Amino acid sequence: MEEKQLFTISIYTENNIGLLNRISAIFQRRHINIESLNTSASEIEGVSKFTIVINMTESNIKKIIGQIEKQIEVIKAYYHKDEDTIYQESCLFKIKSDLLFDERQIQNIIKDSNARIVTVNKEFFVLEKSGRRNEIELLHRELSAFGILQFTRSGRIAVTKQPMEISKILSAFNAN
Structure with a gap:
């Protein structure tokens, strides 16, 4: 078969x-x-x-x-x-800004995943990550513990x- x-x-x-x-x-x-x-x-x-x-x-x-x-x-x-x-996929995460400054672990996750901060303001920051689907899914799981306000992923x-x-x-x- x-x-x-x-x-x-x-x-x-x-x-x-x-x-x-x-x-x-x-x-x-x-x-x-x-x-x-x-x-x-x-x-x-x-x-x-x-x-x-x-x-x-x-x-x-x-x-x-x-x-x-x-x-x-x-x-x-x-x-x-x-x-x-x-092939690659791309995604964006929107997360509360205070986490960026208060949670050292978030900064380590961003650095370790090779994600990039696109914008930061008082209420939220936006991360961009390009890579294979499993890399994006891993980052999503890690950030979910802190709360994701919005998430979107492109097609391949x-x-x-x-x-x-x-x-x-x-x-x-x-x-x-």
Whole structure:
């Protein structure tokens, strides 16, 4: 039996309204939970990139990629195993300011986690942390003991270790 694993999907698209709904519907129809979703500009002007993380078997992800590529605005879709990508997530923590000055342990947690203080005022301070999901989850657990006023985490952002053929394809396409 094939084992489920985390895959990162890279989808290069035209930037059209409603495409996100159609792509997410592909997962919804199959009752597949999206672990992480990020959309951004890509390395090619005028082309957007979706980065989606899902947990499933490789044979099923191949079927999903085929369905995604049937969408008119999708230029190309790829899937990658974790070992084939370099990836990060980013998060922000909002915490009461008095803790920063009164709790020596908070300062040690910030230093040890390589988090960065973004802003400080009388009521609160904001920490930013970029890294792997497990690093962010560890920091979250450590700070939870002191009370977190707000927390938000981005979806995964990723680049592949190997060159992407899409860059050559689109460069040639844009040259015409």
